Amino acid sequence: MNEIRNIYCVGRNYAQHAKELKNEVPTSPFLFSKPTHALVETQGQEIRLPNDQGAIHYEAEWVVHIRQPYEKGMSVDELVDQMALGIDFTLRDIQSELKKKGQPWLLAKGFKNSAVISPFIEFPGIEACKQVDFSLLKNGEYVQKGNIQEMIFDLQTIVDFAGQHFGLGKGDIIYTGTPAGVGPIMDKDHFALLWGQKKLGECSVIFANN
Template sequence: MNSIRNIYCVGRNYALHAKELQNEVPTAPFLFSKPTHALAEAKGQEVILPGDRGSIHFEVELVIRIGRPYEKGIKVDDIVDGMAVGIDFTLRDVQNELKKKSYPWLLAKGFPNSAVLTKFIAFPGVEGCKTTNFALLKNGEQVQVGNIQNMIFDLQTLVDYSALHFGLGEGDIIFTGTPEGVGPVSDGDRLALLWGEQTLGDCTIKLS
């Protein structure tokens, strides 16, 4: 985790998720970022989240790690050296108020432990990713499942867009968007993050 530099996150990259929150489906990638203080590894421990700022929603995502400096024309399979499954935690009530004011989302997205990650595993390539689902279990029940085939903007588009507008280099990671099924977490919830049938990480929520 110490080697991670920039954390880019893609909003509304699955049409059904955009619709479930009554948002318009974007016509270009919609990105925001999180500070590195948001990072927490899902390795069986308690993850402390704020309990006094309204509802907190889970959003499970495929996360890719950049392994070398970006060069124009480089392919995803040549620049990505690892992948993980992550949760983009969102202070939903806070976010809704920020939206009303047309303010940035940072207060709703950037709080400590709001970017939970499993361990990184070898990236199987874009085509390999399409053959496997990622999923989130809450207290043993599957609440979200996704596949990159259903993204509005594919991994190549996300890599190129991030590099063009923000720069992209070794150690940067991209949360690539969440499928439908987001919902609230409660104190004591046990979360498990899956890649196919394999559990890559888990944690217990502690609201404080």
């Protein structure tokens, strides 16, 4: 896997997902980050997740890799060279408590192995990506399906926002948000990430004290 620098994640970027969690639909991009220690590439392996911090939910996402430093006016097709699919694992009970307190989400989003990612493939351009659905299978059944055309904030808006507020450079990646259908995981669940009909990655999860 390429050396990854910053991991940016877009929250509530699909209207139906925001509604299913009873969140307001945002009017401007809402970003948070994960530490690089959270990142793990799918290789068909078992991935360890904590078993003592409440419910964990899966959130499948389209992920892009930045190939050069952002400058104002750059297009997505100039900035992005590779793409992948990922799962943003979330400690949902902890996140709910953090929301009530108005505190940052890091404890709920940044734990080890919480940023699962498939191997990267070549980015074919934004228009080509709009023609393909991505999906998540849990134990062989479809649980999430989305298309980037459904995003509230398109990728150009996201990279402009991130680039201007935080900076974007070579090796940064962006998890672009999850469609509706998120739900809890169980010990030994198996996940597969599909781009169209092509499987980009798969893994299983096991609960353990990390």
